[in-house]
Amino acid sequence: MKGIIRPPALHPAITKRLSNVVPATMLRDVRWDALRAARETAKKKDGKAAASPSAMMSWCVVRAQEKHAAFRCLVKNDGTILEYVDFDFGVAVALDADRLATASIAGANKLAWPDFLAAYNHAVEETRSGKLIAVQAPVNLTSLGAFGIESATPIVVPPSMATLFVGSAHDRLYNENGVVRPVEVITLSLTFDHKVVNGGGAAAFLYEIKNLMEGFKLPE
Numbered sequence: 001m002k003g004i005i006r007p008p009a010l011h012p013a014i015t016k017r018l019s020n021v022v023p024a025t026m027l028r029d030v031r032w033d034a035l036r037a038a039r040e041t042a043k044k045k046d047g048k049a050a051a052s053p054s055a056m057m058s059w060c061v062v063r064a065q066e067k068h069a070a071f072r073c074l075v076k077n078d079g080t081i082l083e084y085v086d087f088d089f090g091v092a093v094a095l096d097a098d099r100l101a102t103a104s105i106a107g108a109n110k111l112a113w114p115d116f117l118a119a120y121n122h123a124v125e126e127t128r129s130g131k132l133i134a135v136q137a138p139v140n141l142t143s144l145g146a147f148g149i150e151s152a153t154p155i156v157v158p159p160s161m162a163t164l165f166v167g168s169a170h171d172r173l174y175n176e177n178g179v180v181r182p183v184e185v186i187t188l189s190l191t192f193d194h195k196v197v198n199g200g201g202a203a204a205f206l207y208e209i210k211n212l213m214e215g216f217k218l219p220e
Contacts, residue, residue, distance in 0.1 A: 017158045022194040025153050028206045032169045032184040034216045055120045060212035062108045068205045070197035074159040090137035093127045103127040104135045113219035151187040161196040165189040
């Protein structure tokens with residue numbers, strides 16, 4: 001029986017860079033109420049042009065990065081860790097034949113909401129059309145929510161120092177003032193390079209994202 005040579009899912013150049021990462025992962029549930037409400041409001045206001053939940057979550061992550069310096073860092077090939085004031089943001093995009101690419105929003109922290117949303121949509125569309133660029137984003141967002149995946153352990157590919165996986169919305173039992181009831185949540189899975197930040201710093205970053213997502217309202 002003769003096998004067929006199949007190209008690797010990850011390019012060898014990427015696989016080689018993974019050896020320089022000291023990965024650690026932590027998970028946190030986030031209530032979905034505010035993001036769902038914001039999505040419904042956006043659909044009523046803008047129809048098919050409404051902001052996606054992914055764009056809203058990306059906005060929250062960028063705002064959290066502004067407050068947590070470690071998550072504005074890039075790791076160079078020689079191991080040097082560089083912290084930036086202004087930074088790009090990456091979003092994983094699934095392509096045909098199980099290929100994966102990353103869309104990049106340049107200077108994400110400097111953009112007001114309308115410009116951020118336009119840049120997000122443009123970057124994703126360009127990437128889906130086959131325009132691939134070298135991404136220099138400290139943090140990348142990824143999701144398999146369309147497949148009903150609730151949690152996963154993402155990888156970190158330098159020069160990025162973290163990848164945030166967003167799971168599909170699902171019910172989780174919460175005890176609120178002695179009353180146990182189901183609450184719709186998403187699970188955030190953050191994998192970070194331990195060379196750049198310790199567990200406490202990563203936990204604080206996730207907590208910041210949680211608060212921003214649970215209190216999210218469409219920016220003006």
